[in-house]
Structures are given as C-alpha cells and as structure tokens.
Amino acid sequence: MGKNLTSRAEDYSKWYNELVVKADLAENSAVRGCMVIKPYGYAIWEKMQTELDRMFKETGHQNAYFPLFVPKSLFEAEEKNAEGFAKECAIVTHYRLENDPDKEGKLRVDPNAKLEEELIVRPTSEAIIWNTYKGWIQSYRDLPLLINQWANVVRWEMRTRLFLRTAEFLWQEGHTAHETRQEALDEAELMNNVYADFAENFMAIPVIKGVKTESERFAGAEETFCIEALMQDGKALQAGTSHFLGQNFAKAFDVKFTSKEGKQDYVWATSWGVSTRLMGALIMTHSDDSGLVLPPNLAPFQVVIVPIYKTDEQLESIRELAKGLMADFRNKGISVKLDDRTTHRPGAKFAEHELKGVPLRIAIGPKDMENGTVELARRDTFEKISVAVEDITGTVESLLTEMQEMLFNKALDFRNAHVTEVNDFEEFKKVLETKTGFISAHWDGTAETENKIKELTKATIRCIPMDAKEESGKCIYTGNPSNKRVLFAKAY
Amino acid sequence: MGKNLTSRAEDYSKWYNELVVKADLAENSAVRGCMVIKPYGYAIWEKMQTELDRMFKETGHQNAYFPLFVPKSLFEAEEKNAEGFAKECAIVTHYRLENDPDKEGKLRVDPNAKLEEELIVRPTSEAIIWNTYKGWIQSYRDLPLLINQWANVVRWEMRTRLFLRTAEFLWQEGHTAHETRQEALDEAELMNNVYADFAENFMAIPVIKGVKTESERFAGAEETFCIEALMQDGKALQAGTSHFLGQNFAKAFDVKFTSKEGKQDYVWATSWGVSTRLMGALIMTHSDDSGLVLPPNLAPFQVVIVPIYKTDEQLESIRELAKGLMADFRNKGISVKLDDRTTHRPGAKFAEHELKGVPLRIAIGPKDMENGTVELARRDTFEKISVAVEDITGTVESLLTEMQEMLFNKALDFRNAHVTEVNDFEEFKKVLETKTGFISAHWDGTAETENKIKELTKATIRCIPMDAKEESGKCIYTGNPSNKRVLFAKAY
Numbered sequence: 001m002g003k004n005l006t007s008r009a010e011d012y013s014k015w016y017n018e019l020v021v022k023a024d025l026a027e028n029s030a031v032r033g034c035m036v037i038k039p040y041g042y043a044i045w046e047k048m049q050t051e052l053d054r055m056f057k058e059t060g061h062q063n064a065y066f067p068l069f070v071p072k073s074l075f076e077a078e079e080k081n082a083e084g085f086a087k088e089c090a091i092v093t094h095y096r097l098e099n100d101p102d103k104e105g106k107l108r109v110d111p112n113a114k115l116e117e118e119l120i121v122r123p124t125s126e127a128i129i130w131n132t133y134k135g136w137i138q139s140y141r142d143l144p145l146l147i148n149q150w151a152n153v154v155r156w157e158m159r160t161r162l163f164l165r166t167a168e169f170l171w172q173e174g175h176t177a178h179e180t181r182q183e184a185l186d187e188a189e190l191m192n193n194v195y196a197d198f199a200e201n202f203m204a205i206p207v208i209k210g211v212k213t214e215s216e217r218f219a220g221a222e223e224t225f226c227i228e229a230l231m232q233d234g235k236a237l238q239a240g241t242s243h244f245l246g247q248n249f250a251k252a253f254d255v256k257f258t259s260k261e262g263k264q265d266y267v268w269a270t271s272w273g274v275s276t277r278l279m280g281a282l283i284m285t286h287s288d289d290s291g292l293v294l295p296p297n298l299a300p301f302q303v304v305i306v307p308i309y310k311t312d313e314q315l316e317s318i319r320e321l322a323k324g325l326m327a328d329f330r331n332k333g334i335s336v337k338l339d340d341r342t343t344h345r346p347g348a349k350f351a352e353h354e355l356k357g358v359p360l361r362i363a364i365g366p367k368d369m370e371n372g373t374v375e376l377a378r379r380d381t382f383e384k385i386s387v388a389v390e391d392i393t394g395t396v397e398s399l400l401t402e403m404q405e406m407l408f409n410k411a412l413d414f415r416n417a418h419v420t421e422v423n424d425f426e427e428f429k430k431v432l433e434t435k436t437g438f439i440s441a442h443w444d445g446t447a448e449t450e451n452k453i454k455e456l457t458k459a460t461i462r463c464i465p466m467d468a469k470e471e472s473g474k475c476i477y478t479g480n481p482s483n484k485r486v487l488f489a490k491a492y
Numbered sequence: 493m494g495k496n497l498t499s500r501a502e503d504y505s506k507w508y509n510e511l512v513v514k515a516d517l518a519e520n521s522a523v524r525g526c527m528v529i530k531p532y533g534y535a536i537w538e539k540m541q542t543e544l545d546r547m548f549k550e551t552g553h554q555n556a557y558f559p560l561f562v563p564k565s566l567f568e569a570e571e572k573n574a575e576g577f578a579k580e581c582a583i584v585t586h587y588r589l590e591n592d593p594d595k596e597g598k599l600r601v602d603p604n605a606k607l608e609e610e611l612i613v614r615p616t617s618e619a620i621i622w623n624t625y626k627g628w629i630q631s632y633r634d635l636p637l638l639i640n641q642w643a644n645v646v647r648w649e650m651r652t653r654l655f656l657r658t659a660e661f662l663w664q665e666g667h668t669a670h671e672t673r674q675e676a677l678d679e680a681e682l683m684n685n686v687y688a689d690f691a692e693n694f695m696a697i698p699v700i701k702g703v704k705t706e707s708e709r710f711a712g713a714e715e716t717f718c719i720e721a722l723m724q725d726g727k728a729l730q731a732g733t734s735h736f737l738g739q740n741f742a743k744a745f746d747v748k749f750t751s752k753e754g755k756q757d758y759v760w761a762t763s764w765g766v767s768t769r770l771m772g773a774l775i776m777t778h779s780d781d782s783g784l785v786l787p788p789n790l791a792p793f794q795v796v797i798v799p800i801y802k803t804d805e806q807l808e809s810i811r812e813l814a815k816g817l818m819a820d821f822r823n824k825g826i827s828v829k830l831d832d833r834t835t836h837r838p839g840a841k842f843a844e845h846e847l848k849g850v851p852l853r854i855a856i857g858p859k860d861m862e863n864g865t866v867e868l869a870r871r872d873t874f875e876k877i878s879v880a881v882e883d884i885t886g887t888v889e890s891l892l893t894e895m896q897e898m899l900f901n902k903a904l905d906f907r908n909a910h911v912t913e914v915n916d917f918e919e920f921k922k923v924l925e926t927k928t929g930f931i932s933a934h935w936d937g938t939a940e941t942e943n944k945i946k947e948l949t950k951a952t953i954r955c956i957p958m959d960a961k962e963e964s965g966k967c968i969y970t971g972n973p974s975n976k977r978v979l980f981a982k983a984y
Contacts, residue, residue, distance in 0.1 A: 029624065030566055031559045031611065036624050039554035039639060046555065062531035063538065067523045068613075068644055068660050069582075072589075074522060076599045086589040086599055090561075092613065093585045093601065095648040097564075097578040107568045107578055109585065109610055118601055119523065121560075121584065121613075132521065132528050141835045147531060152560055152644065156587040168560050343633045 005355075007289045012233040016284060020162045023292045023356050025279065033160040033167030037276070040356060043300035045170065045276060049150065051202050051297075052172065052274065055194050061146040061174060066128050068152075069119035074127045078252035081126055084219020088156040090121040090167075121154040126220065126245070126271055129175045130253040137177055137267060139258045144187070145177040153275075163280035164237075164492055171275035174242075177267045179259065181246070184268035185223070188244040191272040192225035195240035203278065204295035204408040205229050205285045206415050207239055208438070208487065210463025215447045218271075222246040228462045228487065230415045231284040234436025236462045236489035239281050242272035280492070285411050292357030293380055295407050296400040301337040303329060303396060304358045306349050308365035315340070318364045321389070325362070325374075328393045334400065354379060359403055360396055380407060421485070425476045428488070432459055438489045442482035444475035453477055459488045497847075499781045504725040508776060512654045515784045515848050517771065525652040525659030529768065532848060535792035537662065537768060541642065543694050543789075544664065544766070547686050553638040553666060558620050560644075561611035566619045570744040573618055576711020580648040582613040582659075613646040618712065618737070618763055621667045622745040629669055629759060631750045636679070637669040645767075655772035656729075656984055663767035666734075669759045671751065673738070676760035677715070680736040683764040684717035687732035695770065696787035696900040697721050697777045698907050699731055700930070700979065702955025707939045710763075714738040720954045720979065722907045723776040726928025728954045728981035731773050734764035772984070777903050784849030785872055787899050788892040795821060795828040795888060796850045798841050800857035807832070810856045813881070817854070817866075820885045826892065846871065851895055852888055872899060913977070917968045920980070924951055930981045934974035936967035945969055951980045 005022065006014045021027050025041030028034075037045065053063070069092060076082045096113030100106040122128065129147075136142060154168045174191060178184040192209060199205045207227035217224040221243035229239045250256070250266035257267050286293040296302050305325065307318040322338050329336040337358075339349050346363070353361055363375040374392055377384045380403055387395050418437025422428045431439055443449060443461065454460050468484040475482050497514065498506045513519050517533030520526075529537065545555070561584060568574045588605035592598040614620065621639075628634060642664050652658050666683060670676040684701060691697045699719035709716040713735035721731045742748070742758035749759050778785040788794050797817065799810040814830050821828040829850075831841050838855070845853055855867040866884055869876045872895055879887050910929025914920045923931055935941060935953065946952050960976040967974050 027624075027627075029559045030563055030620065031561045034559035034561060036559065037557040039556045042556045043554065045557075062535070064531045064534045065529040065537075065662065067521045067526035067528065068646065069523045069526060071522055072599060075589075076597070079597060082589075082599060089587065089589060090584045090611070091586040091589065091601055092582045094583040095581065097567075097574075097581060097583065097612075105568070105571060107564060107574060109583055119582070120589075128522065132519075135519075154560065170557065 005289060005291060008232065015289070016280075017162065019283060019287060019291060025283070025292075026162045028162065031167070033157060035162050035166050035168075037170070040300060041279065044282070044294070044298055045279060047298045047300065048198075048202070048278060049172075052198055053150075055198060056148050056172075056174065059146075059190065059194060061148045061176075063149060064147050065149055065151070066125050066132060068122055070122050070125075070128045072118045072120060074131050075120045077127060077131075078220050078249055080248070081124075081220030085123040085155065088158075089123050090154045090156055092119040092121065122151070123153055123155045124271075124273075125149065125151070125153075125173055126175065126249050127253075130249040130255060130269070133175075133177055133267075134253050134255045137255055137257050140179055140260050143177055143179050143257060143267065144183065146174075146187075147176065148172055148174045161280075163276055163283070166276075169276045171273050173271060173273040176270045177250075177255070178269070179257065179267070181268050184246075184270050185244050188223065188225055188242045188270040188272065191270070192227060192240070192242040195242065195272075195274055196227050198274075199227055199229065199239055199278075199281075200408065202295070202297045203282050203285070204297070204404060204411060205239065205281060206408065206412040208463060208465055210465040210468075210487065212241075212463060213447070213450055213461045213486070215450055216461060218243045220245060220248050221271075222248070226463055228438075228489075229281050229285065230418055230437060230489075231281070231492065232414070233284070234418060234490075236438060236487075236491040237277075237281050237284070238462070238491065239278060240272070240274040243270060245269035245271060286407055287357065291355035293407070294357035294359060296359045296404045299335070299357065299359050301335045301358060302400055303334060303336040303360045303362060304349075304353050305336065305338045305362045305364065306346055306353075307338075307340055308346050308363055310366070314366050314369075315342075317369060321364060321369065325389075325392060329396065332393055332397055334393075334396060359400060362392070378403065419487070422476065423473070428459075428476050429457055432457055432488075432490065436490070438462065438487045440485045440487055441476045442473035442484075443486050444478050444480035444482055446478075449475060449477050449480075453488070459490050462487045462489050462491060497781060497783060500724065507781070508772075509654065511775060511779060511783060517775070517784075518654045520654065523659070525649060527654050527658050527660075529662070532792060533771065536774070536786070536790055537771060539790045539792065540690075540694070540770060541664075544690055545642075547690060548640050548664075548666065551638075551682065551686060553640045553668075555641060556639050557641055557643070558617050558624060560614055562614050562617075562620045564610045564612060566623050567612045569619060569623075570712050570741055572740070573616075573712030577615040577647065580650075581615050582646045582648055584611040584613065614643070615645055615647045616763075616765075617641065617643070617645075617665055618667065618741050619745075622741040622747060622761070625667075625669055625759075626745050626747045629747055629749050632671055632752050635669055635671050635749060635759065636675065638666075638679075639668065640664055640666040653772075655768055655775070658768075661768045663765050665763060665765040668762045669742075669747070670761070671749065671759070673760050676738075676762050677736050680715065680717055680734045680762040680764065683762070684719060684732070684734040687734065687764075687766055688719050691719055691721065691731055691770075691773075692900065694787070694789045695774050695777070696789070696896055696903060697731065697773060698900065698904040700955060700957055702957040702960075702979065704733075704955060705939070705942055705953045705978070707942055708953060710735045712737060712740050714740070718955050720930075720981075721773050721777065722910055722929060722981075723773070723984065724906070725776070726910060726982075728930060728979075728983040729769075729773050729776070730954070730983065731770060732764070732766040735762060737761035737763060778899050779849065782874075783847035785899070786849035786851060788851045788896045791827070791849065791851050793827045793829040793850060794892055795826060795852045795854060796841075796845045797828065797830045797854045797856065798838055798845070799830075799832055800838050800855055802858070806858050806861075807834075809861060813856060813861065817881075817884060821888065824885055824889055826885075826888060851892060854884070870895065911979070914968065915965070920951075920968050921949055924949055924980075924982065928982070930954065930979045932977045932979055933968045934965035934976075935978050936970050936972035936974055938970075941967060941969050941972075945980070949982075951982050954979045954981050954983060
C-alpha cells in the first residue's frame with residue numbers, strides 16, 4: 001500500500017491528500033467542502049481532545065454548550081467580527097420542506113416556512129456566547145468566567161483541503177470574562193502557552209509563540225497570540241490562536257459588572273481555539289513516503305501484534321502468548337492491538353499498519369515461539385530487532401519514550417535549520433523560493449508594507465515572536481527603521 | 493434558594509422548568525427552541541458520555557464524524573425517513589451575507605449567494621452516513637461496520653422544553669452495517685440492552701425494554717426497540733431507541749456487499765441513539781421540592797466540603813484538614829470539591845449545593861475541629877450525622893453506594909406501583925386520569941385502534957414489553973382478540 005503513495009518530493013500536496021485518504025483518516029463527503037472523519041482519524045482527534053480537555057480543566061476552565069445558530073441581529077452586533085465572517089457563512093432561512101408538486105417523491109423548500117430572522121450557522125461563537133454572558137455576569141463575584149466548548153463550526157471556504165481548510169470543522173473554543181485588562185491579557189497568553197505545551201509534548205511539533213500583526217488578527221480582537229509550526233515542505237501552519245478581545249464584545253452586548261468597590265465597568269474578554277486543522281499539522285510534520293508517522297503520545301494504539309502462522313494450532317499458541325503480552329502492556333499504560341484477522345495476510349497487515357503509522361509492530365512466528373523471542377519493528381526508522389519475550393515490555397516502554405523525543409527533535413532540527421535571518425529584499429525573495437521556511441527579517445510595522453510584501457511574494461508575517469530581541473534595523477522592503485525582527489513565511 | 497422553587501404538587505411542569513434553570517443546568521437562548529447547556533449541566537452530560545462511550549467501545553464500536561449538512565437529494569432518498577423529518581428541519585439556502593444598503597452597519601443575505609442545492613441541517617444522519625458507507629463496503633470483510641458519532645442535531649420542533657424537546661440537541665447516533673438480518677436484529681437489541689444497563693446502573697432509572705408499535709416506529713425502521721421510564725408525575729418518557737432498519741437504507745443508497753460465497757446482497761442496518769433528553773429523565777426521576785437529586789454515579793462532584801468559620805485562622809486550619817480529606821477521597825475514586833469561597837456565607841452555600849443535588853455535604857466548623865469530627869449531610873434523605881474524621885472516607889464510600897441503590901429502588905418501587913393491569917376501557921380512562929403511570933392492557937394490534945385510543949385519551953402505546961407473557965385476552969377498546977398485553981401511558 002505504501003508503495004502506491006505519491007512521494008513528497010514528487011508532489012507534496014498530492015502526497016498529503018492521498019495519505020489522508022489511504023491511512024483512513026478522512027475523506028471528502030457529498031457536501032461541498034465538508035469532510036467525513038473516519039474512525040482511525042477520529043481516534044487520533046479523540047486523543048488530542050482528551051489531553052487538551054485535561055489541560056483546560058487543570059487551568060480552571062469548565063465546558064458548556066451554546067447554540068449552533070446565531071440570529072443575524074446578534075451576529076452583526078460586533079461589527080469587525082461580523083465583517084470578518086459575513087462573506088463565508090451558511091445561512092438558515094427556512095424550517096420546513098414540503099412535497100414537490102412537480103416531482104413525485106421529491107421535496108422542496110416550503111415557501112411558507114420562511115424564518116422571520118435568518119440564522120447563521122456559527123463560524124465562531126463570540127456573539128451567541130456574549131449575548132448569554134450578559135445574563136450571567138452582574139458582579140465581580142461572577143468573574144472570572146472560564147468556559148470552553150467543544151463544537152462544530154462552519155465557514156464557507158471556497159478552496160478546501162481535508163483537515164487544513166474545510167467548510168465544517170470540529171474545534172474547541174474558550175470564551176472567558178475578566179475584571180481587568182491585565183487579567184484577560186494574562187489568560188490569553190496562558191492559553192497560548194497551553195497550546196504550545198500540547199503541540200510540543202503530545203504532537204511532537206515544535207512551535208514558535210508570538211503575536212499576530214494587526215492585519216492578521218482575529219476579527220474583533222485587540223491582540224492575537226498564536227503558535228506557528230513549520231511543515232516539511234517549508235510552509236508555515238498556524239496551529240492555534242488565543243485572542244485578547246478587550247472590551248469589544250462586552251460593549252457590543254452590554255456586559256457590565258459591579259466591582260468590589262461598587263463601580264460599574266465592561267468586562268474584559270478572551271477567546272482561544274484549536275481545531276481539526278491540528279490533524280493536518282500532525283500529518284505534515286512527521287509522516288514520510290511510506291505513510292503516516294504518529295508520535296506515540298497520540299497514536300490510537302502504540303503497538304500492534306501480528307501473528308505469522310501456517311496452521312490453526314500455531315495461530316492459537318501465538319494468540320495465547322499475545323494475550324499475555326497485551327495484559328503486560330496495558331498494565332504499563334501502553335495501548336496495544338492484536339491484529340489476528342484471518343481475512344488478511346501478514347504482508348498486507350504490515351503495509352496497512354505502516355501506512356497508518358502505528359509506532360511499533362511486533363511480529364510473532366513459529367520460530368519466535370520456539371526461541372522465546374518476538375520481532376519488533378519501529379515505524380519511524382524501520383529498524384527491526386529481535387527481542388526476548390521477557391524483555392519486550394521494558395523495551396517497548398523505553399522505545400516509545402525515545403520515539404516521542406526523537407520525532408520532536410527531528411522536527412525541531414528541521415525547523416531550526418529553516419529559520420533564516422535576512423537583511424534585504426532580494427535575499428528575502430531568494431530564500432523564500434529556494435530554501436523556504438521562516439524568514440526572520442526587519443519590518444517597518446505598517447500594514448501597507450506587510451500587504452505589499454504579501455502581494456509580491458505571497459509571504460505573510462506569521463508572528464512577532466514572544467522572544468524577539470530588541471534590535472535596531474531597517475525594514476527589508478522600505479528601509480524604514482525597525483526595532484525587532486518578525487517571522488515571514490508562506491503559509492497554509 | 494430551594495425555598496423559591498415551585499413544589500411538584502403545586503405545578504410539576506413549572507417545578508421542572510424552574511429547577512433546570514435554578515440548578516444551573518440549562519437555560520433558553522436567544523435562538524428559538526435552542527438551549528444553552530450551562531457548565532454544571534454539561535458536567536453531568538459529560539459523565540453520561542464517558543460511561544456510554546466506554547460501553548460502546550467495549551461492544552466493539554468506533555467513533556467517527558459525518559457532516560452536519562445533508563444535501564436535499566440525499567435527504568429525500570429514503571422516502572419514509574425523509575417524510576418523517578421533512579416537516580421540522582432547518583434549511584441552509586445561502587452562503588454569504590452582504591452589507592445592507594438600506595441599513596448602515598446591518599447585514600442581509602446576499603441574493604447572489606444562493607446554493608444550487610439546499611442543505612438540510614441533520615435531524616439524524618442515516619442519509620449522509622449510508623451515502624458514505626456505499627464507498628466503505630464492498631465485501632463481507634468490511635462487515636460488520638460498527639460506528640458511533642457524538643453530534644448535534646436539529647429538529648424544528650414547535651413546542652420546546654429544556655432538555656426534553658429542543659430544536660437543537662446533543663446526542664450520539666450509532667449506525668451499523670451487517671451481513672445478515674439476524675445479526676442486525678441482534679445488534680439493535682444489544683444496544684437497547686446497553687441503554688437499559690446505563691439507565692439503571694448509572695442514572696438509577698428503572699426502565700422497561702420493549703419494541704414500538706408500527707405507528708410509533710422511527711421513520712424508516714422495521715423494528716424499533718426502546719427503553720421506557722416513568723417520571724414522578726406518572727408520565728412515561730422514552731429514554732433511548734435502537735432501530736433495526738432492514739435493508740431500507742442499503743437499498744436507498746445502493747450499498748451492497750459480496751458474501752464469502754461470492755453472492756451480492758444489500759447490507760442490513762441498525763441505528764440507535766440517546767440524547768440530552770436523558771438529562772430531563774434524570775432530573776424528573778429523582779429530584780424533589782428542594783431541587784436536584786443526583787445519583788452518585790453521575791454527580792459532577794459527589795462530596796462538597798463547606799468550612800464554617802469566623803476568623804481567617806479558623807478557615808486556614810479547616811482548609812488544611814479539608815485538603816487531607818480530599819486527597820483521601822480522591823484515592824478512593826470519590827470526587828470532591830472544597831467550597832471555600834469567601835464571597836458567600838455557609839447558609840447560601842448549603843442552599844446552593846442542595847439545589848444542585850450534590851449527594852453528600854461535609855460541614856467543618858471550629859467545634860468539629862476541637863472534637864475531631866465533621867458533620868455529614870445526605871441530599872436524598874436530608875439526614876445529618878456527626879462522623880469522626882478517621883471514619884469519614886469509609887462512611888462516605890459506603891453511603892455513596894447505598895444512595896445509588898436507594899435512588900434506584902425508590903424509583904423502581906414508584907414505577908412498579910404505577911403499572912396497572914386494566915381490562916376494560918372505562919377503567920383504562922379512570923386509571924389514566926387518577927392513578928396515572930403505565931397501563932398494561934390488551935390491544936387488537938391495529939393502528940386504527942391505537943390512534944382511536946390516542947385521540948380519546950392522549951395515551952399512546954409506549955411499548956410491547958420484551959418480557960410480555962403470551963396470554964389470550966380481548967382488546968380493551970374493540971374487544972377483538974389479543975395475545976399479549978402492551979403498555980399504554982401519557983408520555984413526554
């Protein structure tokens with residue numbers, strides 16, 4: 001199966017599309033731009049959800065659920081936000097179908113069932129949530145309000161790609177309310193740090209933390225924190241964003257609180273989200289020409305056991321051994337699957353698990369049974385070793401830890417090798433076209449220059465890194481003064 | 493706070509509505525018929541999800557995710573199903589808003605952004621899923637296909653009530669495909685049993701397992717299994733359904749498989765679901781005039797600790813003790829919360845936790861600190877006892893088990909006392925109006941009689957119980973022969 005995959009060198013984009021489908025992660029549906037997330041892909045997403053949800057709860061957040069629909073009058077209340085999403089939203093206008101008198105057995109929209117007010121399928125939930133918060137917040141005692149929601153959202157994108165850009169996607173969106181500007185700013189940065197922690201320690205994806213320029217900010221935000229990752233083709237991918245919303249939504253929805261001192265003020269807000277887009281980042285960071293490569297911390301199962309047998313007796317005795325090993329693995333918190341399907345041959349199973357990125361494969365054949373060994377194969381390096389049965393649990397445990405680290409370090413080396421300091425525009429264009437990756441360069445701070453560079457090169461400012469040093473320099477495009485470098489890249 | 497709740501005797505329906513809002517479970521939103529599930533309510537739903545999800549996975553099911561939208565042409569493919577939902581569905585007709593030239597700062601639907609084909613917001617996902625399964629199923633090797641999805645669905649109901657009937661609700665929907673009729677029938681019954689197990693052992697709600705009559709079946713099903721519960725007001729509530737769909741969807745979407753013997757046949761289907769409606773059942777089964785009563789197995793926290801103090805030193809020493817107790821509880825798998833808010837007085841906290849149904853409350857005051865005791869109060873019986881600190885973990889552990897059982901038994905006694913065998917129609921009407929509950933009666937098996945009884949009394953056949961005895965009798969309405977009793981009731 002791996003053999004049928006287009007190679008990255010040949011056509012990176014085609015490789016990605018094929019991999020997503022062939023590894024059973026997702027596929028396009030009958031609805032334009034909407035994907036079906038297949039069980040194996042969804043199992044990875046569930047692992048992501050579990051970890052993120054734990055991290056949100058550990059930082060004091062609670063889950064809740066708000067309506068799918070936003071009445072148009074609420075949608076338009078915060079003008080910048082509305083403007084940012086109005087061009088790409090699904091709109092419900094009717095609530096009933098009727099039999100089509102002209103076509104037997106067909107239905108049509110009932111013209112008498114028109115809604116008085118159109119409903120927007122949420123592209124993001126600030127409007128409906130802040131309209132609700134109005135009823136929940138009266139006093140400082142009600143603050144901070146730290147809420148997250150796991151939900152589907154819809155943005156009617158014209159060009160879609162599985163996981164990376166789809167009309168409907170799954171995400172979590174945090175929406176918090178605070179007494180002070182500083183507290184809200186701290187929350188927004190905290191959640192960006194949580195995202196970075198998750199990306200690095202679970203997804204094994206190194207990220208750069210930064211803030212967006214004004215033109216790249218979320219519609220309605222005063223500051224957007226983000227984490228930026230680098231894919232193997234040298235393009236950047238925004239993996240998560242956390243917004244400081246100031247008092248914009250509180251003002252649009254009139255959400256005020258009485259302080260301890262008895263004063264009335266608008267509350268301060270944040271919102272932050274990551275989505276099934278992370279699946280795209282995960283795939284593009286680690287996978288190779290043989291298929292998916294998964295960091296052990298997010299693999300639906302970390303080990304697969306494949307019996308090699310000729311007779312039913314051999315299969316039975318291998319199954320017996322496997323069951324003992326599985327119990328040992330599970331005791332150590334290692335997830336394992338026995339692939340004893342009799343409908344598929346071992347070669348086909350090997351190819352399938354390779355394509356699906358199972359970190360470790362254990363093959364057990366009659367020879368192994370005699371020798372008291374198993375064959376252990378790593379997905380990342382394709383290395384195979386023979387391991388004594390009594391050592392297998394320990395070996396697997398330490399290999400999984402090692403593989404998680406190695407994947408991160410490999411991605412980090414690649415990323416670090418692809419951050420290039422550049423000091424003039426000719427070099428900028430050259431690096432962008434040849435070496436690719438992030439370009440660290442001076443910029444004069446104006447949206448005009450940013451747009452001009454984007455127009456000329458398709459590169460955007462991915463972020464102003466949190467750790468950018470103060471350094472006087474000249475904008476690569478205008479030569480105007482600049483006091484820190486920002487990161488440019490072509491991006492997904 | 494409990495004092496402000498309308499009593500059940502006074503107005504059961506009002507009691508329910510008030511309780512849902514005051515116990516912070518859910519509230520109505522700005523979108524007609526759609527609810528906001530508040531953090532405390534959502535935490536209960538999450539506990540339900542966790543248990544159900546485990547049970548689904550233990551029976552071999554995997555999760556996946558399918559699109560929110562169903563194109564009209566797919567929606568209408570299975571005619572009965574389409575007919576059943578066409579009258580109450582939200583329809584997306586446009587994909588863009590534009591500035592309203594007549595109203596500064598307002599938006600309107602862009603008439604140039606009309607979809608070629610309308611999209612139905614899924615009221616249930618058979619259509620979109622079976623259209624997808626067509627590509628997944630070729631051979632017996634691909635079967636059984638056992639998939640579940642956690643999702644939101646929309647049914648444009650005209651009369652809505654929080655949790656019980658809302659335009660948007662959250663649910664899970666299982667959709668499976670099988671080689672044989674029998675295997676699909678077994679699956680449908682298995683999942684109905686899983687629901688019954690969950691209802692009884694986690695929700696502490698006794699249920700009657702049965703099948704629906706033809707007129708009460710799911711649109712497009714050949715058999716609908718269900719679990720029926722009885723609420724405190726004597727009305728029944730359908731808590732879960734599991735459908736044997738025959739080959740209806742396979743035929744509508746042309747899903748065939750090649751058998752081991754090389755023959756082609758349509759596959760056999762099931763679908764099954766439970767929704768946030770279960771929250772309504774949970775509330776109405778156990779709660780009382782003081783508020784929510786939660787079975788310990790589903791309480792977001794099972795124990796709350798409230799410090800009683802005058803000075804900061806007292807609070808500090810109580811906090812110290814509480815922290816030790818909390819660690820002990822958590823070691824035993826007991827969830828606990830310390831309510832040490834300094835913004836609220838103990839009395840207010842007591843009332844709040846009573847209203848929210850926290851199973852056990854521990855109060856610790858300076859006297860307790862001196863005596864080495866704590867005060868333990870049960871939510872179900874309001875009983876208070878003084879317990880020595882060294883005994884508290886054990887006492888709490890056994891009380892939680894006892895309370896879970898007692899709630900179930902209390903509900904079971906109530907339910908059993910409200911199943912009345914009736915042999916003529918006058919008695920039927922009398923029991924229905926006075927005693928209420930389930931009425932076990934003979935019925936002639938025709939939809940005509942069923943409808944007539946419904947028209948005259950508002951009672952419907954809730955189910956034909958799985959364990960109904962063969963017994964010859966006469967239909968209470970027509971006097972025609974019948975060979976088993978069925979259960980009638982007024983229902984939510």
